[in-house]
Amino acid sequence: MRIPGRPRGAAAFLVIGFALAACGTQVGGGSAGASSADPVETPPPAADEPNELLVLEWSGYEAEDFWTDFKTAHPDAAVTFEFGDTDANILALMEGGSQADVVHFYTGWQQFYVDAGLVQEIDTSQLTNWDKVPDAYKELGQIDGKQYFVPWDWGFTSILYNTEHVDEVTSWDVLFDEAYAGHVSMWNDGPAAVTVSSYIHGYDETNVTEEQLAAIEEEWIAQKPLNAFYWSGEYTDLCPAVQDGTVWVAYAWQGCYATALANGDPVAYATPEEGRNSWVGLYAISADTDSPALAHAFLDMKLAETTCANAVTLFYYGCANGDVMAAIDDPVLVEAFGINDPSILESTNFTPPITAEQRAAWTAMWERVQAN
């Protein structure tokens, strides 16, 4: 559904979220959806701009649960979606001339959008829910002191494993364990493969050398026979295979873990000795949009309570609205977000953005791995 990145500031946000978890309104209920939104006051779109938006999204995020507050506040606005399936694909669509007014991608890719002049600065005075976003998250969306991005969804990446077949997992290297041949599943993504290998071998992710990249390539080629399949969709590919017992060990986001946990499946989500990974989703407004006011309203309503609560309760993703995260009390969500583990942040990795050269080299490496 989406791609993880590794923000530096997410740790601070998590701390704030956890600290607030003891008080505030309740959010939870496992798979139950949140109630419909209260009327929300937002600035109306400018009279001279179209009352329509095209959103470049990840498949699944077009569900109305993910933008219900905007729908309530702007019932006449026409919202349509264009889809990408990786951050690279979404960036390619924008660079290729997508007409999208709003674009959604993940940490690690911010600089490319600003450098290419694809997005415009956010006028946060138009966002009525902006004060609910912790400062650390706001900083994730800034480049050179300017707010280009609105943080929204976030979560962890770690090892999801079947406790009936796999002993307690303590390292990312379980993905390479021959004991689980045919029951392993890695995400179909080159940068993720480089990240995992860097964790295991202690490489500096920001400066992976050519020799190290060659070793990483060999390592993943050797891992290929152990892998059942490379998953692309968290809920379409990975979760069903975890639940039917095909996959015992997987590189996974916490959404699939929470889904399996809520289903009563025998699963656990590791805190590897090398540390978990964390990612944050960002929204931006196209530099060429004809509907800047409506685009701002859309992003503002993404941060509204009902929409954020839906992301948490229906899809098990964290959300940048601190009030919503503070209200979590459902045991499944508490477990999924590690809220009951005060040391979780000490073992979480937040890596910096990748460069264009790294992106090209790492993705090409991954295609060669798959072709072998």
Added chain:
Amino acid sequence: MLGRRGTLKFLAVPAFAWLVLFFFVPLVLIAVFSLREGSGVVAPDAPWSPSLEQYGEVLGTPAFMRLLGVSVLMALVIAGCATLLAFPVAYFLTFRAGSRAPLYLTLLLVPFAVSYLLRVMAWKLMLGPEGGINSGLLALGLTDEPIGLLLYSRPAVIITLVYVWVPFATLPIYAAMQRIDRAHLEAAADLGAPPWARFWRVTVPLTLPGAIATFFMVFIPTVGEYVTPSLVGGSDGIMYGNIIQGFFTRSANWPVGSAMAMIMLALTLSVVIVGVRLGGLRRLTA
């Protein structure tokens, strides 16, 4: 007033325009992209000069070339199996079904009423550890635990694609058999040819152009398949088309993806030309 030839030309204009716009132009664009340097998405107005850099990279990567060879072999197997399986179906429809042939033909086409993706997903369920095949084997006591090889493997891709293609492959062979003049068969019978001889000496040769056309109709799109391998193939069943897709999406590297596509096109056309020559299709259809 248009003459007969003018009318035909006029009627061909929409189809011709369609092909130019949605086949020829995209093909040229891919060819142009494949000649660009760099490794990212290319802005349409960016200055550039033609280069064979991408072809060098693709041809110089043994893994890509090996996978292309594997994909061609898989496509040959799939096309061969689909054609062989379609042949008796077409024979039955032509010579044995009688007045019920239209009904059976309709039944044969029923799967097309279901989405391609759903049909492939159905196979994913059937081949899975809790699917129909494994459940049957377990119930019969033929195995103690589900066979893992069924799903996420090259055989899974071949089985699924053969299933998908057989109804489609039946149609050209059926059309070829319907064109057989029954007088040929009667003459053979009058001359003392037994049924098997009439089949091998009359029916098969006269149906061969349709069978060869069917073979290549299946072979050509199968070489570049990526949807079915991504659903049932797993890590082991990846085909060349999956890598092309990867370069266009995951990697956002259109120039390399385009070069890979052009190389595949050239190889596929070569196989078809060689196949047609070896099969003597021109002679058979003359």
